[in-house]
Amino acid sequence: MPLTPPLRVGEGDGGRGLNRFNMKPQNIIVGQRIQAGKQEKAKAMRRDMTPAERALWQRLRNHQLQGLHFRRQQVIFGVIADFYCHEVALVVEVDGGYHDPGHDAERDAILAAQGITTLRFSNNEVLHNRQAVLARIAAQAVKP
Numbered sequence: 001m002p003l004t005p006p007l008r009v010g011e012g013d014g015g016r017g018l019n020r021f022n023m024k025p026q027n028i029i030v031g032q033r034i035q036a037g038k039q040e041k042a043k044a045m046r047r048d049m050t051p052a053e054r055a056l057w058q059r060l061r062n063h064q065l066q067g068l069h070f071r072r073q074q075v076i077f078g079v080i081a082d083f084y085c086h087e088v089a090l091v092v093e094v095d096g097g098y099h100d101p102g103h104d105a106e107r108d109a110i111l112a113a114q115g116i117t118t119l120r121f122s123n124n125e126v127l128h129n130r131q132a133v134l135a136r137i138a139a140q141a142v143k144p
Contacts, residue, residue: 034075042073042080049073052094052123053082059134060092068141077114079107088141091118094126 049057049072060070060083074084076091083092091111095104108118119140121133 035078038075038078038080042075045073045080050094050096050123052096052126055130056083056092056094056121056126056133059130060137065134066138066141076116077110079110081111081118085141089114089116090137090141091116092137093118093120094123095120096123 053072057072059065060068061072063069068085068087070083070085070092072083074081076084081091082094084090085092093104104120111118117140119137121136126133
């Protein structure tokens with residue numbers, strides 16, 4: 001079943017949620033329609049994070065990386081993103097062995113259509129090379 005974003009998020013932009021001046025997503029957190037059960041699933045995922053997600057969250061939370069505010073397990077246009085920074089329109093995904101590349105590509109396309117960049121890391125990268133992962137996130141997270 002293909003993922004589809006909600007019909008209406010932003011005003012005057014065809015529901016895409018983009019600011020016409022800088023093409024950064026607007027009103028993603030507030031005002032979006034969320035499918036029944038998605039919010040509960042995201043909450044459950046926050047409680048039951050994988051060891052790799054938990055390790056990365058310890059370094060992203062509380063504005064520790066370049067003063068950026070990351071949210072975990074954020075619902076965005078019907079997609080539950082592992083970590084999301086609205087300020088720089090960046091999603092960080094931590095992928096275990098259970099991820100389906102076709103499904104991930106579809107999710108990434110939905111987010112990219114909204115002006116959101118997705119970075120993907122394996123559990124192994126996060127657990128064994130966290131500094132390199134954080135450096136890549138910091139390099140991508142250039143404030144406008």
